[in-house]
Amino acid sequence: MNPGILYAFAAFVLWGLFPVYFKTLHQIPALEMLAHRMAWSLVFVVAVLVVRRHWRWLGPTLRERRLLGRFVASAVLLSANWGIYIWAVNAGHIVEASLGYFINPLINVLFGYAFLRERLRALQWAAVALAAAGVVWLTWQNGAPPWISLALAVTFGGYGLLRKTAQLGALEGLALETVLLFPVAIVYLTIVGLAGASHFTHASRGLQLLLAASGPITAVPLLLFGAAARRIPLSMLGLIQYVTPTLQLLTGVLIYGEPFGAVQAVGYGAIWVALGLYSLEGVRSLVAARERRAA
Numbered sequence: 001m002n003p004g005i006l007y008a009f010a011a012f013v014l015w016g017l018f019p020v021y022f023k024t025l026h027q028i029p030a031l032e033m034l035a036h037r038m039a040w041s042l043v044f045v046v047a048v049l050v051v052r053r054h055w056r057w058l059g060p061t062l063r064e065r066r067l068l069g070r071f072v073a074s075a076v077l078l079s080a081n082w083g084i085y086i087w088a089v090n091a092g093h094i095v096e097a098s099l100g101y102f103i104n105p106l107i108n109v110l111f112g113y114a115f116l117r118e119r120l121r122a123l124q125w126a127a128v129a130l131a132a133a134g135v136v137w138l139t140w141q142n143g144a145p146p147w148i149s150l151a152l153a154v155t156f157g158g159y160g161l162l163r164k165t166a167q168l169g170a171l172e173g174l175a176l177e178t179v180l181l182f183p184v185a186i187v188y189l190t191i192v193g194l195a196g197a198s199h200f201t202h203a204s205r206g207l208q209l210l211l212a213a214s215g216p217i218t219a220v221p222l223l224l225f226g227a228a229a230r231r232i233p234l235s236m237l238g239l240i241q242y243v244t245p246t247l248q249l250l251t252g253v254l255i256y257g258e259p260f261g262a263v264q265a266v267g268y269g270a271i272w273v274a275l276g277l278y279s280l281e282g283v284r285s286l287v288a289a290r291e292r293r294a295a
Helices: 003-016 018-024 030-052 058-062 065-090 094-115 122-142 147-164 170-194 205-212 214-229 234-240 243-255 262-294
Strands: none
Touching: 003 018, 003 214, 003 234, 003 243, 018 065, 018 243, 030 065, 030 170, 030 205, 030 214, 058 065, 058 170, 065 094, 065 147, 065 170, 094 122, 094 147, 094 243, 094 262, 122 262, 170 214, 205 214, 234 262
């Protein structure tokens, strides 16, 4: 088996189990948890860079204002995505959060059309329209749009767009983003600590270790994903990525007892069919490309 497939499954399974990890830390407020995630991610990434002796790229990169500006934007989107997700999990919205990552591939398609001038084929337009119908159905039935899902999909889609157009690898990009986020995290944690409101300080040793583990827990799936992306086609990677929201959905319903009734089934069903059309188009394009190369 291509090792890239194993790397991809490992990354998406780890992401799919994130609700269990963040639920374990429910005593920590979402904003404080986010700040710790930013800080410990940098600590872990720096350790990786030191072991690999791979830090000479950082100085020249920090002097490239245009590239740095892109990564400031991507860091903002990434932190927003992390924060919304942490809050959603601990507020009992795991199912709605999972919908965001089901929608995300179709948001990527729209962003590619809008910002990268990528042409959409008929099945892709049909998939986008069907997913939009599912969102409209959920909005009508619930009296409000699924804001958590849409916010997660748009922030992660925007993050992916910025990373696609920035010339840095997965490890280097994550390192730069965490370097940019670290001062914000440290200032916030310092203020909370001086005010005597730090939950980390008063937590048990086990909880403190779990919170510190947010660094590798954040970075390892990203590094596995980067390794997978270099070894297998993006179309295959796109199909495997549905492991993450599927596990999150099952976790929310089966482990934490979140509701999933007929209304959700219709709305999610429309989005799942849309994803099926999107995946079918991706497979067709891959087969056609291989046939052209063979000819």
